Amino acid sequence: MTDLATLAAYGVLTAPATLTIERRLPGPIERIWAYLTESDLRRQWLAAGEMEMRVGAPFEFVWRNDELTDPPGRRPDESSEEHRMTCRITELDPPRRLVITWGANEAGEVAFTLVPEGEEVVLTIVHRRVPDRTILLNVSSGWHAHLDVLAARARGETPEPFWDHWSRLRREYETRLPA
Incomplete structure (x- = not known):
């Protein structure tokens, strides 16, 4: 039986x-x-890359997912050891909201919103203008797996092997998200 927190x-x-x-x-x-x-904290769950905290500032994300967990799990054949992407800050309201461009030609956008609730913080990520289903499935399983690493790190726990978790999630999102 799946509990509400898992859903x-x-x-x-x-x-x-x-x-x-x-x-x-x-x-x-x-x-x-x-x-x-x-960058030093973000690279522990997502990607490295120094950010100048101002609207319009470009920055580069550098993913090295093999370094997120020990062991890293089995990396899919189509994935590389390192991936880089240039982004730009489009909205900034520290410590509550950060919006960045995403992908080639800044076609996509990702908004991070933080809302304190008691001793916890609700982090909401909204990834807009995902260009196609294949990318949607990769983005969905990617954000999910990366956020699970962040949650484990923030709680002082050991996250499960990143690539094994991502691969399982990728299959699950294939059935969860409409074609």
């Missing part, structure tokens, strides 16, 4: 090309903001 962990389509996913994390809000904006 809530999955991303959902809130518009045809828009994925929304959220996590409850231990606060305070400034701590989770640091995990979003500071």
Whole structure:
């Protein structure tokens, strides 16, 4: 039987090309903001890359997913050891909201919103303008797996092997998200 917390962990389509996913994390809000904006902390769950905290500032994400967990799990053949992407900050309201461009020609957008609730912080990610189903499935399983690593790190727990988790989630999102 699947509990409500497990169901809530999955991303959902809130518009045809828009994925929304959220996590409850231990606060305070400034701590989770640091995990979003500071390269040394962000690389522990998502991607490295220094950010100048101003609207319009470009930055580069550098993913090295093999380094997120020990062991990393089995990396899919189509994935590389490192992936880079240039983004740009389009909205900034520390420590509550960060919006960045995503992908080639800044076609996509990702908004991170933090809302304190007691001793926890609700992090909501809205990934807009996902161009096609294949990318949607990769983005959905990617955000889900990366957020699970963040949640484990924020709680002082050991996350499960990243690639094994991502691969399992990719198969699950194949059935969860409409074709």
